[in-house]
Amino acid sequence: MHTLRFKKIDAFASQYSTGNPAAVVYLDSAEKLSSAKMLQLAKELKGFVSEVGYVSPGMDTDYHLRYFSSEREVAFCGHATIAMLNDIVANNKAMQEKPILSISTMTDRLMVENRYKSEKSVYISAPPARFSSKNISVTDVVSAFDCHINDIDQLQPIQIVNGGLETLIVPIAGLESILSVTPDLQTLNKFCIDIGVDIIILYSSKTVTQGSTYRTRVFAPTFGYLEDPATGSGNSALGYYLLKHGKWDGEMIKIEQNSFRDAPNYVQIFSRETDIENCQVWFGGGAVLRIDGEYVLC
Structure with missing residues (x-):
């Protein structure tokens, strides 16, 4: 039996939206809980949170992070990272004074820009991008989402990009089209497995709120649930993807996300040059603590 320090935190939540729930488990060391037990806990929390994040002291970074959905270990989970780092900084005065923190995941060492004092937010450097040359047809996407071909913006490329997870990016023609998509979980899961992606993001330049640049919806059937809010x-x-195709200059933009027309969640992104040829995208936002206590794992 394990008694674990446990919190439920909603990342990217605001006064107008509920954000994306993550469970956060604090460990004294990375070895305290086995991978099997981590997965077991995530299975027990299926339907309550999207992913469980496990935090332990880092070897050569401030913290080491692992992530599990109810189906499997996840290489990188952005909203859980936002939840964990906001909570860490909020409750650690020493960390509040550090402008930059470092974290390690199973695949990358990443930096965290601490803006908690000024914005009640943190920003995470996303893993470096990897672009796939795999061709995904419009007809296959239409079939997977059970939508009309006119819902797809065929003037923009469909492409697989890894910014932490293998992600299929699909341009959508307008706001009504992106909001009306209602795919089937099993059909979409098979499609993701067949083309070798973790998640799918739909995007449109048509938005609801002033100051937002894009509307997105993200689907993650391979993790055991349909949509990530x-x-x-x-x-x-x-x-x-936007940087590669010359559609963004890298300055801070606000993205509205989810299927609720007038109550979206907000994610902010910006980019910085890492060298002459490459840029790194950073994403950020705040988080709201909902539950603080212990979890007993048998």
């Missing part, structure tokens, strides 16, 4: 990795992949 606010994501860091998906919108980071979109940022890399």
